[in-house]
Amino acid sequence: MTVTIKDIARVANCSYATVSRALNNKPGINAQTRQRIVNVAGQLGYQPNAIARGLVMQRTHTIGLVIPDIVNPFFPEIARGVEDVASDHGYTVFLCNTNWDQTKENVYLKALQEKRVDGIIITPSIDLSSANGTDYAYLNEISLPLVIFSGQSSTGGHSYIEIDNHRGGFIATKHLIEAGYRRIAFIGGRESSHSNSERLKGYKSALTSYEIPIDDNFITNHDFYSESGYALMESLLSLPNPPDAVFTGNDIIALGVLECLQKRGIRVPEDFGVVGFDNIIFSGYPQIQLTTISQPQYLMGKLAAEILLNEINGLSTKGVRKTILEPELIIRKTTRKLNFPYNIREKSR
Amino acid sequence: MTVTIKDIARVANCSYATVSRALNNKPGINAQTRQRIVNVAGQLGYQPNAIARGLVMQRTHTIGLVIPDIVNPFFPEIARGVEDVASDHGYTVFLCNTNWDQTKENVYLKALQEKRVDGIIITPSIDLSSANGTDYAYLNEISLPLVIFSGQSSTGGHSYIEIDNHRGGFIATKHLIEAGYRRIAFIGGRESSHSNSERLKGYKSALTSYEIPIDDNFITNHDFYSESGYALMESLLSLPNPPDAVFTGNDIIALGVLECLQKRGIRVPEDFGVVGFDNIIFSGYPQIQLTTISQPQYLMGKLAAEILLNEINGLSTKGVRKTILEPELIIRKTTRKLNFPYNIREKSR
DNA sequence: AATATAATATCAAACGTTTGCAATCGAAAC
DNA sequence: GTTTCGATTGCAAACGTTTGATATTATATT
Structure with missing residues (x-):
């Protein structure tokens, strides 16, 4: 045949x-x-026949990309980045979408190894650095080249690339404070997600810097979906003393928040400020104009792939490589301009 | 080792x-x-070792998904659909994003065959039925199980699944007419795309049904990107006798159109109507509220994968299967309500 | 006790490549 | 007319599985 x-x-x-x-x-x-x-x-x-070739060469020119949510526009950009460089180098990529499901993540990781991919890029669905060892020990058992995207290695044994999420959370919150909001809440996504918890820490750190007390009722977490943003906003607004601003775990959540606010007839940014995270393409649309923290998504995808490919081909200097990018505040229309002489001084972090 | x-x-x-x-x-x-x-x-x-196994079994439990634009939220939903059913059946999927580049599409198709995938799902970047034979003969040369997503086989030799794009274009335009708009333009994406040209035909057919003359100056095509929608809207508005409504090739284009309209201070839907296509998730957001034609994206992805898997496993009854889904008009806020007694009768199509 | 039968295990080929080593072949060198 | 050398080419093993055919063993039957 x-x-x-x-x-x-x-x-x-x-x-x-x-x-x-x-x-x-x-x-x-x-x-x-x-x-x-x-x-x-x-x-x-x-x-x-690449299969036969792969068998003798012990190389498949194939990499795995494991992400938690392909529907969040953040990830397609990443995927495009890794795919572009992969294909430029003759590699094909397995797309694995976990829907934040750890079990699925494990299944995929196993499958990728059995398929003898040459390397893996993964956004772990839980925070490796805080997870209890047993849960995520398997990541450390992977002997393949592996780069962790937006999450850190629990052992330090793998390269990773991410934005400085802590700083991102800090400047987002700082911006809200400087814009005159005082009762600032946090609506996060998955509590167990690395990026989420770092952003939360940044938020707290900013409040502390400005000597604003941290109110545990103002700190909420659920999902990285807009429905979740909507629901948590609802519950925050029903607090006896509700917030006047919110920093969200990502832009999608912020969209849900905005929807809730609009429905309640609360004016943004006059009476309520919101800052998102990621700067997905839709945040910049004229009808949305969400103030947010930018991550250079496509670039990050490309970088991740380049790092991985280097590792695969033994070009990386001494294994593990940590890449941390600077977040950038994008001020748009969901936060008011700083025009209050609040006379506040930022404490050094 | x-x-x-x-x-x-x-x-x-x-x-x-x-x-x-x-x-x-x-x-x-x-x-x-x-x-x-x-x-x-x-x-x-x-x-x-799945590679060794694949060699002897002549089966890799791997499928290829070739799409033109992973960044358009339409496709991630599709991808999620096919991936979900694939993974349920123990298959892994190669993601191939072509950026509407035919050369890249060819390269990917070749790579997938060399990697001995068990089957392929593809959204061809050009219209197979109208393309000159030589260009896309290669699709017919593929002997693997293959399902064409949102496009038709030039030979009838492959299964395909799509929404009834012609009808979608028809009901979108009909809706604009019934809402009282009269100078209706079309801003399409890739002229060579199957879905695009079908939607255009539907648009023309609706105009004809209502005895509205077709104005070639009102028919424009470029890209499926919002920048393109913005630019073409600009040029349409600079016509001596500009349109008062537009039907766009997809929602992303419509977003660009909306942006232009907003910038020009043209009121939507009072003075200008716009209808998109796809019903991507963002079209439903409260700030956007785009009237559009719905495609059940996730479901379509699932169906495509199911059809393919059946074909792979020889379960399909007699090969080729054609699945055409009904489009649905989603009326939101970018078209005004029908409140003009225009006394118009739809001619039978 | 000898034979038939069923259950279990092994042999060896096959899948389609790549590659170290050996073989061949001309021609150049002596 | 040998010898030697370099350029080509061929041989065969290896990669890690699966599987039809066969061999072995244990059990049941007479």
Whole structure:
């Protein structure tokens, strides 16, 4: 049925070793025979079998990308970044979407290893640094090149790349404070997510810096979905002394928050400020104009892939590489301008 | 380094044929030996080599998904759908994002075949039915199970699934007409895209049904991106006799259109109506509220994968299967309510 | 006790490549 | 006319599985 190297050898009248060498531009083949073989291969419509090749080469030119939520526009940009560099280097990527499901994450990781991918990029659905060891020990058991995206290695044994989430949370909150909001709440996503908990820490740190007391009732977490943002906003507003601003775990949550606010007829930014995180493309749309913290998504995807590919090809200098990017505050229309002489001085962090 | 079936055989003191059968729950193995082997495998941390298995089985439990734009929220939902059913059936999916680049599409298709995927789901970047044969002959040369997503087979040789784009274009335009808009323009995406040209045909057909003349100046095409929608809206507005409504090739374009309109201070829906296509999640957000044509994205992804898997496993009744779903008009806030007694009768299509 | 039968285990080929080593072949060198 | 050398080419093993055919063993049957 399918044509193999042996078929070519038969019609080109040579051994299949020669065919292999000719087709792969290996040295030591007569130019004419090479040409003859190439012609025959073309005529027969030969398509090399990457599976067979992978078996002997112990390399599949395949990488795995494990992400928690392909529907959040943050991740497609990442995926595009890794995919672009992967394909530029002749690699193909397995997409694994976990829906924040740890079990699924484990299943995928196992499958990827069985499929003998050359490396893995993963956004773990839980915080490796705080998780109890047993849960996520498996990540440390992976001997493949692996880069952790937006999360840190629990052992320090893997490269990772992320934005400085703590700082991101800090400048977001600082901005709210400077814009004159005082009762600032936090609506996070998954409590167990690394990025989420770092952002929360940044939030707390900013409040502390400005000597604003931290109110535990103002700190909420649930999901990285807008429904969750909507619901938590509802509950925050029903507090006896509700907040006048909120910093959210990501932009999607913020959209839910905005929806709630609009429904309640609360004016943004006049009476209520909101700052998101990620700067997904939709946050910049004129109807939304969400103030947020920017992550260079496509670039981060590219970087992650480059780091991984270097590691795969043994080019990385001494293994583990930690890349931390600077977050950037994007001021738009969901926070008011600083025009209150509040006379506040930021304490050093 | 890595432990193989032979290692297990050695310590379990049996042949590796036995190990294989034991681990795969094949019959004819003594319960005790099986248990012993399973134990050994566990102790050694054995991970089956899917590459080797794929070579002998001629099956990789892998499918390819080729889409033109992972960043358009339409496609991540699709991807999630196919991935969910794939993973439920023990399949892994290669994600291939072409950025509407035909060359890239070809490269990917070749790579997928070389990697011996069991099947492919593809949204072709050009219209197969109208493309000149040579260009897209390659799709017909693919002997793998293949389902065409949102596009039709040029030969009828492949299954496909899509929404009725013609009808979608028709009801979108009809709605604009019934809402009282009269100078209705079309801002499409890729002219060569199947779905786009079908939607355009539907648009024309609706105008004709209502005896509204078709103005070629009102028919524009470029990209499926919002920048393109913005730019084309600009140019339409600079026409001596500009339109008062627009039907766009997809929601993303509509967002660009809306942005332009807002910038120009044109009131929507009072003075200008816009209808999109796809009903991506963001179209429903309170700040956007775009009237559009709905496609059940996740479901379509699931269906595509199910059809493909059936074909792979030889379950499909007699090969080619054509699935065409009904589009649904979602009326929101970018078109005004029908409150003009225009006294118009729809001609039968 | 000898034979038939069923249960279990092994052998070896196959899947389609790559590659170290050996073999061949001309021609150049002596 | 040998010998030697370099350029080509071929051989065969290896990668890690699966599986049909066969061999072995234990049990049941007479």
